Amino acid sequence: MYICVCNALNERAVGEAKAAGAIRVSQVFAYFGVAPQCGRCFEAMQAILSPVDGEPAEKSDGGPLCRVAGRRVG
Ligand code: FES
Numbered sequence: 001m002y003i004c005v006c007n008a009l010n011e012r013a014v015g016e017a018k019a020a021g022a023i024r025v026s027q028v029f030a031y032f033g034v035a036p037q038c039g040r041c042f043e044a045m046q047a048i049l050s051p052v053d054g055e056p057a058e059k060s061d062g063g064p065l066c067r068v069a070g071r072r073v074g
């Protein structure tokens with residue numbers, strides 16, 4: 001199922017960005033080198049990114065690795 005229709009990002013894609021270290025919606029977009037459009041996906045995307053069982057998110061060391069830029073973003 002698509003989470004972000006504007007950028008064709010499905011649950012698997014958001015999960016990939018999360019596995020790479022994304023903890024914010026903006027970091028998912030950066031990971032794929034795309035930009036938010038309508039914003040309708042933000043809530044659903046953040047729900048996927050949220051930690052399980054109330055555990056705090058791990059501290060980011062500069063954001064996820066952007067596979068387009070080949071460097072940390074965020
Ligand atoms: S659905 Fe994600 S920006 Fe529009």
